[in-house]
Amino acid sequence: MSRIQLQGITRRFGPVTAVDDVWLDIADGEFLVLLGPSGCGKSTLLRLIAGLLPPTEGRLWLDDTDLTHVPPQQRDLAMVFQSYALYPHLSVARNIGFPLRARKWPRAEIRAKVAEVAATLGLTALLDRKPKELSGGQRQRVALGRALVRDPGAFLLDEPLSNLDAKLRTGTRAEIAELHRSLGTTMVYVTHDQVEAMTMATRIALLDEGRLAQLGTPSEVYDRPASVFAATFLGSPAMNILDATVRSADGSLAAHGKGIELSLGIDAVLPDRPVRLGVRPEHLTFAPAGGRGIHAVVTAVENLGSEEVVQCLAGEGRIAVRGPRPLGVSAGDAVTLTARPEHLHLFDSASGRRLTWQPESVPASV
Amino acid sequence: MTIDDAVGEPRVRRLGGHLVLGVLSLACVFPVYWLYATSVRAPGDVYSLSVLPWPLSTASYADAFAKNDVLGMLLNTGVVAVFSALGQLLVALLAAYAFVAWRFPLQRLLYLMFVGTWLVPFQATMLPNYVLLSRLGLLETLAGVIVPTLCSALGVLLLREHLAGFPKELLDAARMDGRSSWSTLWLVVVPALRPALAALGILLAITAWNEYFWPAMVLQRSNAVVQLGLRSFMGTEGNDWGPLMATAGLACLPVLVLYLVLQRHIVNAFVRSGLK
Ligand SMILES: Nc1ncnc2c1ncn2[C@@H]1O[C@H](COP(=O)(O)OP(=O)(O)O)[C@@H](O)[C@H]1O
Ligand SMILES: [Mg+2]
Numbered sequence: 001m002s003r004i005q006l007q008g009i010t011r012r013f014g015p016v017t018a019v020d021d022v023w024l025d026i027a028d029g030e031f032l033v034l035l036g037p038s039g040c041g042k043s044t045l046l047r048l049i050a051g052l053l054p055p056t057e058g059r060l061w062l063d064d065t066d067l068t069h070v071p072p073q074q075r076d077l078a079m080v081f082q083s084y085a086l087y088p089h090l091s092v093a094r095n096i097g098f099p100l101r102a103r104k105w106p107r108a109e110i111r112a113k114v115a116e117v118a119a120t121l122g123l124t125a126l127l128d129r130k131p132k133e134l135s136g137g138q139r140q141r142v143a144l145g146r147a148l149v150r151d152p153g154a155f156l157l158d159e160p161l162s163n164l165d166a167k168l169r170t171g172t173r174a175e176i177a178e179l180h181r182s183l184g185t186t187m188v189y190v191t192h193d194q195v196e197a198m199t200m201a202t203r204i205a206l207l208d209e210g211r212l213a214q215l216g217t218p219s220e221v222y223d224r225p226a227s228v229f230a231a232t233f234l235g236s237p238a239m240n241i242l243d244a245t246v247r248s249a250d251g252s253l254a255a256h257g258k259g260i261e262l263s264l265g266i267d268a269v270l271p272d273r274p275v276r277l278g279v280r281p282e283h284l285t286f287a288p289a290g291g292r293g294i295h296a297v298v299t300a301v302e303n304l305g306s307e308e309v310v311q312c313l314a315g316e317g318r319i320a321v322r323g324p325r326p327l328g329v330s331a332g333d334a335v336t337l338t339a340r341p342e343h344l345h346l347f348d349s350a351s352g353r354r355l356t357w358q359p360e361s362v363p364a365s366v
Numbered sequence: 367m368t369i370d371d372a373v374g375e376p377r378v379r380r381l382g383g384h385l386v387l388g389v390l391s392l393a394c395v396f397p398v399y400w401l402y403a404t405s406v407r408a409p410g411d412v413y414s415l416s417v418l419p420w421p422l423s424t425a426s427y428a429d430a431f432a433k434n435d436v437l438g439m440l441l442n443t444g445v446v447a448v449f450s451a452l453g454q455l456l457v458a459l460l461a462a463y464a465f466v467a468w469r470f471p472l473q474r475l476l477y478l479m480f481v482g483t484w485l486v487p488f489q490a491t492m493l494p495n496y497v498l499l500s501r502l503g504l505l506e507t508l509a510g511v512i513v514p515t516l517c518s519a520l521g522v523l524l525l526r527e528h529l530a531g532f533p534k535e536l537l538d539a540a541r542m543d544g545r546s547s548w549s550t551l552w553l554v555v556v557p558a559l560r561p562a563l564a565a566l567g568i569l570l571a572i573t574a575w576n577e578y579f580w581p582a583m584v585l586q587r588s589n590a591v592v593q594l595g596l597r598s599f600m601g602t603e604g605n606d607w608g609p610l611m612a613t614a615g616l617a618c619l620p621v622l623v624l625y626l627v628l629q630r631h632i633v634n635a636f637v638r639s640g641l642k
Contacts, residue, residue, distance in 0.1 A: 047538075050538075050542060052538050052541065052542070071541075072541045072542055073541060073542075073544045073545070073546070077542070078542065079538075079539070079542045081535045081538065081539060082535075083533060083535050085533065085535040085536050085538065085539035087536065087539075087540075087554055087557075087558070088558055089557040089558055089560075090557075098540075098543050099542075099543040099544055102543050102544035102545050102549075103544055146539075146543070
């Protein structure tokens with residue numbers, strides 16, 4: 001059992017607040033991905049969990065133990081570093097066995113355990129090599145092996161795939177996910193890569209400037225982004241965000257803007273309200289010219305192989321449309337784009353928070 | 367890239383360069399050559415200016431060994447060099463590790479003070495050290511020569527710079543793997559720093575080996591180390607050049623051998639230290 005709880009964890013470096021009042025409850029066996037752009041405090045948060053940094057404020061619990069002041073050596077957590085941090089003077093076998101030697105295991109047991117872990121990771125043939133004689137992918141495996149060998153309560157991984165080339169990354173991603181399934185051990189995984197987050201996570205904790213921007217399953221975060229930040233961070237191309245006004249017409253609500261008229265599918269009469277309108281590129285479709293929708297001009301068509309991304313200009317706003325190839329438009333075409341009401345996202349124009357419709361009231365912040 | 371690969375380098379300039387380097391290296395090597403040449407001349411020839419010493423003779427060496435316990439002196443000098451170098455390495459390693467791996471109050475100030483001691487000229491600390499040694503009863507002992515050298519700012523400075531470039535994630539990894547700061551130092555930092563430690567150790571040992579002034583103060587009239595032993599051949603009524611050169615030649619020998627064997631390390635050490 002290893003449930004990790006963060007209660008108001010804050011870390012400041014002088015004037016910089018790297019991690020700002022983060023509350024997280026990571027269930028036993030969960031694969032939690034800490035996602036966010038570079039510099040948003042992911043590594044700092046992971047190091048706080050590891051105990052490599054003390055928090056400025058807040059408490060940290062592992063199951064029923066208060067870990068806040070427990071040194072990393074006694075936390076029963078294993079970490080995989082972004083640089084792999086392999087001991088350069090030790091062979092692969094001794095690198096993997098290092099944590100066991102620190103725990104004073106008998107030699108024979110260390111050898112057996114290292115051999116077992118090496119076999120799982122396909123490192124058996126490399127056990128006598130030094131780290132500098134290994135490829136990037138092999139080093140990454142050794143770093144994983146060093147974490148695995150301890151059977152820790154939880155794994156902490158800091159961008160373990162970021163130094164691998166694209167192809168190796170896809171393969172290793174699947175392997176780590178598989179490892180998590182077979183071990184069932186809690187993993188906290190840091191990445192800035194949305195594909196890794198979407199494919200591996202049981203839950204995503206999205207960080208923005210040290211604050212928790214959204215916490216939820218990959219589908220929740222993708223389908224119901226809590227803010228403009230979350231909406232534009234996930235998805236490729238990112239969600240289109242346009243300035244618009246919600247206005248009542250004939251007893252139902254619609255979003256209006258420069259060259260925009262999209263029905264929200266809500267029957268209500270409300271005073272006008274400025275909003276930011278979000279719609280994902282794959283949810284936009286081409287409608288007959290002249291109808292209701294977003295009026296735009298195609299500026300470029302990008303061929304992704306199976307799909308196409310059409311870049312358009314609507315008023316001053318840029319809009320991307322994504323769909324199966326061929327979409328049948330070319331640069332210079334004037335097009336009308338529509339989307340189903342359930343695929344439209346509304347955000348508060350000032351705070352950027354998601355707006356939801358609650359029938360008996362005005363659109364309110366979540 | 368070797369010189370031969372240089373594109374468009376005029377032949378004449380290349381030749382000129384070689385000529386200048388040749389003359390310079392000759393100027394550097396010649397005194398050493400003259401030292402050994404004189405040491406193997408026959409006793410009557412020591413003032414001879416012939417470039418080739420002939421006939422060869424070991425009389426000067428025999429003379430040196432007869433008048434002084436040369437082997438004992440070399441041994442003592444070796445002890446001083448080895449202990450002084452190891453002691454400085456240990457102090458420097460611990461201090462540099464603390465400065466890099468730990469955060470503690472007044473860290474910057476302490477480091478600046480460490481560096482500051484490097485700027486204090488030897489002449490300023492010489493007398494206080496001498497008085498201290500005399501109170502401790504260490505005058506005229508080898509320990510008296512070694513102890514005051516142990517805390518060298520140079521070593522701390524160089525190792526700290528080295529350690530600053532050492533990946534911090536390795537220290538963190540060792541902590542996660544269950545190691546204390548102390549065992550991390552010996553199991554992770556020292557093995558990874560071995561080349562730098564070796565280079566610095568050699569540099570310090572050679573410096574200690576060649577030291578003349580401080581041993582002369584501490585050991586006074588005794589000839590315990592070889593650099594002092596040379597004095598016994600210099601007298602008011604003239605110098606005894608043959609055995610003097612022989613002893614000096616023997617004193618240089620360990621350094622030369624060390625240099626030939628560990629050439630790459632030593633050059634490294636000098637380049638790293640930024641000294642000439
Ligand atoms: N040891 C430190 N000292 C000062 N500032 C730091 C330190 N570590 C991280 N920071 C700052 O904290 C912020 C978050 O850093 P980090 O957690 O490394 O981001 P990420 O891993 O998400 O890219 C950055 O602004 C960084 O400059
Ligand atoms: Mg990071």
